[in-house]
Amino acid sequence: MSHDASIITRTPKLGRAVRIGLALAVIATIAGVSVRAYDYHHVVAWTHAQVTPSVQLVTPESGHGLQAMTLPGHLDAWISAPIHARVSGYLKSWSRDIGSQVAAGQSLAEIDTPELDQQFEQAKASLVRAQANARLAVLTDKRWKNLLASNSVSKQEADEKAGEAEAAQANVLGAQADVDRIAALEAFKHITAPFAGTVTARSTDIGDLISANNESSPALFTVSDTTRMRLYVEVPQGYADAIRPDMSVQLDVPDHPGEQFTGHLIGNSGAVNQASGSLLAQFEVDNPRGELLPGAYAEVHLPMAANNHTLTVPATTLIFRAQGPQVAVVDAHNKVVLRNVHIAMDLGDRLRIDKGLQAGDRVINHPSDSLAQGDAVQIALADDDAGKAE
Template identity: 75%
Template sequence: MPHDAHAATTPRQPPNVSKALRAGIALAVLATIAGISVRAYDYHRVVKWTDAQVLPSVQVIAPDVGGAAEGMTLPGHLDAWISAPIHARVGGYLKSWDHDIGSQVTANQTLATIDTPELDQQFEQAKANLARAKANARLAALTDKRWKNLLASNSVSRQEADEKAGEAEAAQANVQAAQADMDRIAALEAFKHVTAPFAGTVTARHTDIGDLISANDSGPALFTVSDTSRMRLYVDVPQGYAGAIKPGMSVQLDVPDHPGEQFTGHLIGNAGAVNQASGTVLAQFEVDNTKNALMPGAYAEVHLPTGNGSHVITVPATVLLFRAQGPQVAVLGAGNKAELRKVHIALDLGDHLQIDQGLKPGDRIIDHPPDSLMQGDQVMVATAASSAKKG
C-alpha cells in the first residue's frame, strides 16, 4: 500500500488534548491536597475541642476581705425584765378575780380571792387550841405558886413542888406551840388573796371563777405578772464574732410591729460559753421600754457592730460545695488544679456567706464548681468572653 494512503487513514489528535489532560491531573492533585489539608485542619480543631471539653471550664472570683466591717443583722427575742408565774399557796375554789390580762397592777395588789372553807375551820381550831393552852398555862402557874407557898411551910415535899413547877413550864411551852400553829395557819389564810409580787402588767390569766385550786406548783400558774418597764434582749452571736461583744457596747434593733422605728439596747453580759449545738454565744442587752412599745416574747432584728472584720472573707453562696466532710470551697491552685478546702460559715446572709476559717485573702475561688469536682482535678479557667457567651 502506498505510504500516502496509510497516512491518510490514521486519525490525527489535536495538539491541545495532552496539555488539557495534564492540567486536569494537576488540578485534581491540588484539590486532593487542599482537601487533605482542610480535613487535617478540621481534625486538629476537633481534637483540640475534645481535649478542651475533657477539662471542666470554671470561673474564678476574688473574695471580699473584711466584708463584716459595717456590722451584721442577727435575730433576737425580747423578754420582760422580770416575769413571775403566780401559783396558789392554799387549796380551795376561786371565789373571784379582779384583774385580767393587760391590767397594770401595783405591788401586793390583789389579783384574785380563793374560797378556803377547810382552811378557815383549821384556823378556828388553831385559835381554840391556843385559848385552851393559855388557860392550862394560867392554871399551872397558879398551882405552881400555891405549891411553892406550901413548900415554904414544909407542908409538901420539894419533889412535889418541883413537879408542879415543871408542869407550869410545860403548859407555857404548849402555849407557844399553839401560838405558832395559829400563826402558820393565819399566814396561809393571807394566801387566800392572790397578790402581785411587784408592779407590772398581767400578761396571762389561766383561771376563772369556780375553778378548783390546788396548792402546788405542778399545775399551770393562775396569773403571770411581768415588769415591762425594761426589756431583756437575747441575741445568739456566732462564735467568729464573739470578740465583738465588749463591755459598754450598744446595738440597734427593729421590731416588725413598729416599722421604721429603732430602739437601743445596752449590753448587760454574755453567757461566756459557746453553745455546741448552734456554735453561738448568748448575749443579753437591756432595752428601755418606758413607753410600753415593746412586748415580751417579740422577735427583733438586731444590728450588731462587729469591728473591722479583717479576719472574715465574704463570698457568694454559689461557691459552696456540700460534701460528707462538711461545707467546702474549691480554690484554684498551682497548675490550674482544684484544691478543696473545708470552711466554717460564720454567718449566712442568704446570697452571700461570711467565712472566718478556711480561706485567705488572695485566694482564687472557683464559682459554681461542678458537683463532680474532686481534689487535684485539672480545670480550665474560662475567659470573660466565653463566660459571657455561656451566659
C-alpha cells in the same frame, strides 16, 4: 496554500482560550478550597467554644472595719412570776384578767376557804383556853409559894405548881403561834401581785377547785415586768471572743419590721454548752412602750471586728466534695485550679475565708458540679461589659 494558512492562524487563538479556561478553573478551585477551609476553622472554633464552659468570676474582698453576724435570739420578761395558791378551796372571784396592768400588792383574786376558816376559829378558841389555864396556873403558883413560906406545904409541892405555871405559859405561846400561822394562811385567800407589771396569763375561773398541795396544778396567774426585757443569744464557740464587756447589739423582731432595738450586755454563761457547742449571752433591752413581747423571736446583729487576714467571697462560690470545702480559681491560662479553703466565719450569703485564697484571685461563682482540676474555661462577660461589646 491559502487553506493551510487559515488553519495556522486559528490554532494560537484556540490555545489561548484553553489556557484562560484552565486558569479560571484553577482560581475557582483555590477559592472553593479557601472558603471550605475558612468554614471548617470557623466550625471548629464554634464547636470548641461550645465545649469550653463559660464561667463568671468574682474577686475576694478584704475585711475592714466592723462587721456584724446575725444570730437568732429570744426575749423574756425582766421578771416573770407564776402565782400558785397557798391555800385550798374554791375560787370565789377574780378582778384582773390578761393584759391588765397591776401594782405591787394589788389583789388579783380571792379564794373561798371554809375549812381553813374553821381551823382559824378553832385555833383562836384554843388560844383562849390556854390563856385561861395559864392565868389559873400562875395564881396557884403564888398561893403555894405563900403556903411554903409558912411551912404549910413541902418544897416539892411548891416546885411542881411553879412548873405547871411555866408549862401553861408555854402552851399560850404555842397556841398563839398556831393562831398566827393560820392567820398568815388566811391572808393567802387574797391572791396579790408580787410586783408591778402585766398579767400575762390567767388559768382559773370562778368555782374552780384550788388545791394548794398539788405540785402539778397550773399557776393561777402569771405576772410579768416587761418595762425591761432579757435577750438571750446562743453564740457559737468559734465566735465566743466576740462577746466583750459593755458591748451593744442591734436586734430586729418580725412584728416591728424596719425598726431596730438596742441591747446591752449583762453577762454570759462563762461556759460552752456541750450539747449545742455555744456560749449563752444575756442582754438587757429597754422596753418602756411595751413593744417587745416575752417569748418573741429576734434577729440579733452581733458586731465583730474584721480580720485583715481574711477574705470575703459569696457563699455561692463554695464547692462541697469529699476533700472538704473548696473553691475554683481560674489561673493565667484560663485553667481551673481547685483550692482547699478554711471557713473562718459563715455570714449566710457570704463566707470569710482565712486559708486557701489570696487577694486578686479570680474565683468562679456558681461552679458546676462537673468542674475538675485543669479544665479549660472561658470568661463570661458581665452585663455591662456585654453591652459595651455590642
